[in-house]
Amino acid sequence: MSRIYLDYNATTPLRPEILEAMLPYLQEVYGNPSSIHLFGQEAKKGIEEAREKVAQFIHASSMEIIFTGGGTEANNLAIKGAVYASGEKKCHIITSSVEHQAVLMTCRHLERKGVRVTYLPVDRYGMVDPEEVRRSISGETILITVMHSNNEVGTIQPIEEIGKISRANGILFHSDAIQSAGKAPIDVHVLGVDLLSMSGHKIYGPKGVGALFLRSGLKIEPLIHGGHHEMNRRAGTENVAGIVGFGRAAELSSASLGEGQEPSCALRDYFWERVRERIDYTHLNGHPMKRLPNTLNLSFEFVRGESILIDLDLHGIAVSAGSACASGSLESSHVLAAMGIPASVAQGSLRFSLGRETTREEIDHTVKVLEEAVHRLRQMSPLYADVKKGGT
Amino acid sequence: MSGGVDSSLAACLLKEKGFEVIGVTMRIWKEGEGRDSAYGCCGVADVEDARHVAQQLGIPFYVFNLEEEFEKEVIQYFCREYGRGRTPNPCILCNERVKFGTLMKKAFELKADYLATGHYARLEFDDRSGRYFLKKGLDRRKDQSYVLFSLTQDQLGHILLPLGEYRKEEVREKAFQRGLRVHDKPESQEVCFIHEASYHSFLQERLKESVAPGPIIDKDGSVLGAHKGIPFYTVGQRRGLRLAKGKPLYVIGIDPEKKALIVGGEEEVYGDNFIANSVSWIVPQKVTSSLLAQVKIRYNHPGSEAVLFPKTGGEVEVRFKSAQKAITPGQAAVFYDGEVVLGGGWIKEVKKLQAQS
Numbered sequence: 001m002s003r004i005y006l007d008y009n010a011t012t013p014l015r016p017e018i019l020e021a022m023l024p025y026l027q028e029v030y031g032n033p034s035s036i037h038l039f040g041q042e043a044k045k046g047i048e049e050a051r052e053k054v055a056q057f058i059h060a061s062s063m064e065i066i067f068t069g070g071g072t073e074a075n076n077l078a079i080k081g082a083v084y085a086s087g088e089k090k091c092h093i094i095t096s097s098v099e100h101q102a103v104l105m106t107c108r109h110l111e112r113k114g115v116r117v118t119y120l121p122v123d124r125y126g127m128v129d130p131e132e133v134r135r136s137i138s139g140e141t142i143l144i145t146v147m148h149s150n151n152e153v154g155t156i157q158p159i160e161e162i163g164k165i166s167r168a169n170g171i172l173f174h175s176d177a178i179q180s181a182g183k184a185p186i187d188v189h190v191l192g193v194d195l196l197s198m199s200g201h202k203i204y205g206p207k208g209v210g211a212l213f214l215r216s217g218l219k220i221e222p223l224i225h226g227g228h229h230e231m232n233r234r235a236g237t238e239n240v241a242g243i244v245g246f247g248r249a250a251e252l253s254s255a256s257l258g259e260g261q262e263p264s265c266a267l268r269d270y271f272w273e274r275v276r277e278r279i280d281y282t283h284l285n286g287h288p289m290k291r292l293p294n295t296l297n298l299s300f301e302f303v304r305g306e307s308i309l310i311d312l313d314l315h316g317i318a319v320s321a322g323s324a325c326a327s328g329s330l331e332s333s334h335v336l337a338a339m340g341i342p343a344s345v346a347q348g349s350l351r352f353s354l355g356r357e358t359t360r361e362e363i364d365h366t367v368k369v370l371e372e373a374v375h376r377l378r379q380m381s382p383l384y385a386d387v388k389k390g391g392t
Numbered sequence: 393m394s395g396g397v398d399s400s401l402a403a404c405l406l407k408e409k410g411f412e413v414i415g416v417t418m419r420i421w422k423e424g425e426g427r428d429s430a431y432g433c434c435g436v437a438d439v440e441d442a443r444h445v446a447q448q449l450g451i452p453f454y455v456f457n458l459e460e461e462f463e464k465e466v467i468q469y470f471c472r473e474y475g476r477g478r479t480p481n482p483c484i485l486c487n488e489r490v491k492f493g494t495l496m497k498k499a500f501e502l503k504a505d506y507l508a509t510g511h512y513a514r515l516e517f518d519d520r521s522g523r524y525f526l527k528k529g530l531d532r533r534k535d536q537s538y539v540l541f542s543l544t545q546d547q548l549g550h551i552l553l554p555l556g557e558y559r560k561e562e563v564r565e566k567a568f569q570r571g572l573r574v575h576d577k578p579e580s581q582e583v584c585f586i587h588e589a590s591y592h593s594f595l596q597e598r599l600k601e602s603v604a605p606g607p608i609i610d611k612d613g614s615v616l617g618a619h620k621g622i623p624f625y626t627v628g629q630r631r632g633l634r635l636a637k638g639k640p641l642y643v644i645g646i647d648p649e650k651k652a653l654i655v656g657g658e659e660e661v662y663g664d665n666f667i668a669n670s671v672s673w674i675v676p677q678k679v680t681s682s683l684l685a686q687v688k689i690r691y692n693h694p695g696s697e698a699v700l701f702p703k704t705g706g707e708v709e710v711r712f713k714s715a716q717k718a719i720t721p722g723q724a725a726v727f728y729d730g731e732v733v734l735g736g737g738w739i740k741e742v743k744k745l746q747a748q749s
Contacts, residue, residue, distance in 0.1 A: 306456070306457075307498065307501045307502075310454055310501075310502055311501070311502065311503075313452070314414075314452065314502065314503075325419070325423045325457070326423065326436050327417070327419045327423075327436045327439040327455050328439060328443070328454075328455040329417075329419040329455040329456055329457035330457055331423065331457070377501055380497070380500065380501060
């Protein structure tokens, strides 16, 4: 059965060029980058070249890039690192209610340790209001963290405006750009961020590697001790092949962005058009314009997204919905809830995220299967029957 | 698939028979509150066991979040019944409303033809009546037909029970032969949603003010002592009464209005006559006539000969030929004709006994 992957926001396949770039570092270039001898130096070279590429990708300088074990670790390092470094007795953090769990759970953890956290509301598109950020600033605020774009609905936040506000108030500003990198251009100077998180496996690179941008001159407390790696900011023998892969991924992404990411956007919009034509009672979640070009989050009334998801899966089509809990069942989306979407509608939501390999044929086939699934499931829905009868 | 050996083997056997099998687990516990270690069922570790078996079999595997339904249909029922001085059987409600209710609907959404489980019971289609019959499992000690009595024809017609013909030892043996790591996993003994050592703290937490102390009285109404709350007691219980009398005393009835426990001697725990309500029939009966049956009044009860007198309003009066110990309001009464389940209902009141106060 041919398989269709429409879950690029969850992860991306490793590009062949990237695998190629990584291979020598899994085979003959096996030295420990911290070793003084030539074996180590060669490995170190690979890392530093990658660092330069990642820096260029976001218009930063090499020294400002800290490699981590992934995007989640980068988020943890940014937030906890900033809080611990501040040394303040009373700390206040401002964040949004639609952040990824890596940010939210880190904040909740810090709350239990006595840090005060403001979770800003969002509008119905999932957008944060910079004025709300300004209003929430207190004498104890040491960090503002707002994601660049939301992984579930794709809404792009007004980072530049928030950056200006943070700067004006002398507060550290972090942005989780894990989902945006590679889909929207990132320039840390334009954005006005002090910290920025990225992840390799979202840009066709390997899993298990990420990076944190830390503006030069700023200090954070490391989370992992045990060596002087990453300029004393993240100890541990580096995942050399992973980092090299990440660097190559950043390089390739820079090039693609330079060419414009129109293809993904046009295809995504085509997808939405076809769905709208063929399936009624559907809603698009997220900002109509200010949204990642590949992301389409839709609610289908009267059915559960989970049921459609599994039906699609059994047809070989991969999409996602909400987030998974520890046992692997679907939890309702905190993002849709924060956007004010009623639970009954939110339950019928699915996220489609396209990638560089997605074709028009795949979209056409998906729409066909989707239409059948939604239609069939609605036949089993008493609520739909009511509506059709003209009740409620 | 609960992660236990029964449902794991059931999945294997069906795959071997050529069915297209999809493994599903119901997550009925609150996120973060499931059992910590794999112990029969009901925690993340058990889901992992189920997932592992699914991977071994090469079948798709999904976990469904049924927390809300389970809370509403099973847990709330459980607490309500104890609050009313009755002793519930949550497994029966779970089977009827959640497992073969909500979960079965989800199975149909996935275009499945059947929902299969590892229950020890058998299903047969009776050509003469055109109905599905539920029968005891071959392994009488493990028979679980009791907890399936209230299923409708529509449900029964879409259920597969691959283990009904096997004994428990055979099941473990077959699981071992197939390399299932759960082959020697212990069975969960208690109610799946209570992880504390006893029900008491769970009920205390849930029922709050309804758990109030009250009098312990004898059947003449004389007060003999006090109790901590009627939800902590069940008919036939001797433990926890803390009464110093000449002979051992047992709970023989519960009066929820007066919040009173009625106690008596051992001989008073026995009864031979009760009314069951909400009776459902798998083998249809004429409401007018009486019939002979073996009746189980508890999951562990061996069943005993009785005469059933169907009444109107879905009620049946049951008269045992010999007295039975602790006929308990709230428990299910299931009627058998040999190995065939005729039907069953819920014990409403025990007729022989009357608390005078």
